Amino acid sequence: MNGKTVMACIEAAHATLKEHTEEIAALDQQIGDGDHIFNLLRGVDALLGLRADIEAEAFAPALDLAASKLLSTVGGSSGPLFYSLLHGMAKASAGSGDIASVRDAARIFAAGVDAVAQRGKAGIGSKTMMDVLIPVASRLAELADDD
Numbered sequence: 250m251n252g253k254t255v256m257a258c259i260e261a262a263h264a265t266l267k268e269h270t271e272e273i274a275a276l277d278q279q280i281g282d283g284d285h286i287f288n289l290l291r292g293v294d295a296l297l298g299l300r301a302d303i304e305a306e307a308f309a310p311a312l313d314l315a316a317s318k319l320l321s322t323v324g325g326s327s328g329p330l331f332y333s334l335l336h337g338m339a340k341a342s343a344g345s346g347d348i349a350s351v352r353d354a355a356r357i358f359a360a361g362v363d364a365v366a367q368r369g370k371a372g373i374g375s376k377t378m379m380d381v382l383i384p385v386a387s388r389l390a391e392l393a394d395d396d
């Protein structure tokens with residue numbers, strides 16, 4: 250995994266957010282002002298604009314570049330939380346160059362999720378993004394154990 254992998258993940262996230270924009274906005278309107286999806290898309294669009302820079306980097310600096318851009322473009326609590334996810338992953342992978350194993354990917358993702366948990370002071374059952382991130386981290390670890 251390298252900067253190109255990071256960019257491919259950003260593109261996949263962008264496609265999914267675009268596909269479900271109306272659904273996410275409608276859900277958010279039930280409890281808030283419905284701007285969450287547009288806040289996220291502003292950040293992901295900014296990342297797409299950094300494609301050449303992100304793709305040219307190794308894995309950890311590519312994640313850190315994306316993290317900093319999200320922090321400066323996504324408002325509210327989401328910016329710092331997504332910064333923590335990507336920066337936490339970058340810290341866990343620093344110095345390892347391009348990441349090759351699923352086991353490494355699972356460990357690095359779990360470190361990012363831990364960073365979000367610490368920043369947000371939230372865990373499983375908190376009706377936050379942690380209710381998705383923690384099970385995904387657990388499943389990734391299981392898949393890595395099963396090779």
Ligand SMILES: [Mg+2]
Nearest residue numbers: 281282284285
């Ligand atoms: Mg809102």
